[in-house]
Amino acid sequence: MEIINLQNVRKVFDNNEVIKNCNMSVKKGSIYGFLGRNGAGKTTVLKLIAGLLQPTSGTIKVFGMSMLTDRNKILKKMGCLIESPVFFEQMSAEENLKIHLAYMGVSGLNISSVLAQVGLDNIGNLPVSKFSLGMKQRLAIARSIIHEPELLLLDEPINGLNPVGIKEMRDLFCHLSKEYGMTIVISSHILSEIEQIADTIGIIEKGKIIKETERLHSQEGTENLEQYFLETLQGGQNIDT
Known part of the structure; x- marks a missing residue:
């Protein structure tokens, strides 16, 4: 089953x-690694899927619904981390x-558990203004998954994280996909990370x-x-411009 389908989008x-x-075609429950050099269009495509931009032409379907007519229904089932996160x-x-959660109209979820999942379980009431870049990135990931979405869009989600943090988030994304059937689209310029977690690779140029x-799979002879x-x-390089 396709969760995302883009047809001739401009x-x-x-x-x-x-x-x-x-x-573009993204299957339910898969991790889709979205690759491309800087300026190739990765973030713009993710914004189109998230309904932050409207296509000039073409069709975008998410959960089999059109973003043009069913935007609110789609967004309730989607989590996003696109560009620099903004907090209070x-x-x-x-x-x-x-x-x-109040904005999403969701209640009864365990915030402490989600903060623990992203490694922010011992920060007490520390204001976000005191957070490091890596801590803010962890909080952004927490915010994108707190309402238990079926689809997660992540644009360079490991920016600002150290090697330990990168591994922790990689393990988290795999866990969300395998244990909860969450569909994840993740863009990154760190190819080794995508190689370890993605079921499907999409390259944009x-x-x-x-x-x-x-x-x-990186195996001998492969x-x-x-x-x-x-x-x-x-x-x-010779595609139409």
Whole structure:
């Protein structure tokens, strides 16, 4: 079953075609690794899926519904971390999550448990203004999963995390996918991280997804993700502009 389906999606800003006839398919319960060089269009595509932008043309379906007509229904089942997160800086992590749950119209969930999942279980009432970059990123991840979404969109979610934090978040994403059937789309420029967790790889170049493939396993005699990514980009240099 497809959770996300994009067909011939275009997005134009000021006569500049940023996304070009983009097609994308994400299966239920999978982790979709979204790759591309800086400026290729990853964040714009995620914003289109999240309803933060409207396509110039083409169709976007999430959970089989159109973002144009069923936006509110879709958003209740979706969690997002796209670009730099913004918080109420003078409030604690728990208070920020309470506000988010109230906004989503959700109650009865265990905030302490989610904070523990992202490694923020011993911070008390420390205001977010005192958080490090890595702590804010952990809180952003907590906020994206606190309402137990069926779909999670993550744009460079491990920014600001140290190696231990990166491994912890990698384990968390795998746990959410395997144990709860959560569908996750994750963009990252750290290919080794995507290689370890993604079931499907999508590569975007010049605003167009030029390749979607099942996960590559780094074994002897098998192409690794870095090699595959670079070769795919080389092959995609002649796509229409």
